[in-house]
Amino acid sequence: MLPTHVPPRLRHWLTWLLLLMAASVQAADRPALWLAQKYPGGLDLQQYWVSEKYDGVRGYWDGTALWTRQGERIAAPAWFTAGWPPASVEGELWAGRGRFADAQSTTRKAEPVDAEWRRIRFMLFDAPATPGPFDARLAALARFEKTVNQPWVQAAPQWKEVSEASLMKRMARTVKEGGEGLMLHRTSALYRSGRGDDVLKLKPQDDAEAQVIGHVPGRGKYAGQTGALLVRTATGQQFRLGSGLKDADRLHPPAIGSWVTYRYRGLHDSGLPRFASYWRVREDTALLQRE
Structure with a gap:
């Protein structure tokens, strides 16, 4: 708990730092389990x-x-x-x-x-x-x-x-x-x-996780809504994820900073996913970037 006299802006950054430190400790203590290929x-x-x-x-x-x-x-x-x-x-x-x-x-x-x-x-x-x-x-x-x-x-x-x-x-x-x-x-x-x-x-389709780093405004029938999610993978690659979003997702998109799962069919030579499609929000991926 931070003291009440800490200025709001400083409080925000201190809170973020404490959360980051907690995540680091958690990452060090988590069980070392197998991952499937x-x-x-x-x-x-x-x-x-x-x-x-x-x-x-x-x-x-x-x-x-x-x-x-x-x-x-x-x-x-x-x-x-x-x-x-x-x-x-x-x-x-x-x-x-x-x-x-x-x-x-x-x-x-x-x-x-x-x-x-x-x-x-x-x-x-x-x-x-x-x-x-x-x-x-x-x-x-x-x-x-x-x-x-x-x-x-x-x-x-x-x-x-x-x-x-x-x-x-x-x-x-x-x-x-x-x-x-x-x-x-x-x-x-x-x-x-x-x-x-x-x-x-x-599985019939591959899937992976990426972090939402932005909301791309929609056009045409999606004007005033979210047209696509701008996401970043754990390896730092960025791309837009628009396919697969339902009307409710466009009105209330996953929050920036949250992790989502997308499906795809193989990779381009650049390493980016082919035919990437939004699937769902993942709430248990806070430490994925550390794997």
Whole structure:
């Protein structure tokens, strides 16, 4: 809390500095989890377990509390984690297919709302502290699920695909039914943080995050509204994002400084996304620029 006698302009900059310092500490303390790469195709699929890619908020249980991938404490109700053993597991806090916004809103509240958390499931997909290959960690997840014996804690179903064609067919069916895509995890992989080819994601479209740095005025039928968002990626590239904005987004666009997710189809030679289209606001990306 800043003293009341601090001038308003100085108060603004001091507040910004304190928030930046807090974010730096948070970044240093956040769990070092794996990050998935795009599925390249042409792999020996017998070497991978396949699961659904759940469109929710990634959660990490460190044995005592739930955290986001960015190292932010998740204020879950006491009953939600009651009886969980002191073993680290990670998964997706998931409200169901097509309900990412509900999962995000629920898990970001400082004061949890029981009725909202009753809709959340914790879909387990890895056990960071368990030694050995992914097969051994799957066994640890099964033990965790059995120990807690709660319907909202489930080990994500894993299966094998026999061919590229069957994998693509399964991905298409999952998306048609409202899912986001599939994940592939190498059976022999040891747990390691950062991005690598042990964990892969397969979706019909690529997506990424960028920070809103401006609102471009609309023209024609969009006069007086937002025509496009001016965004900047974590690597510093800037571009306009107009496609995909709904009428409500143009009237009340995402705030400058917020992070949004966009979809795209490959990259130009310059590295900018092709056919970029606005998807949604991301409220859990405050530290993305530090990855």
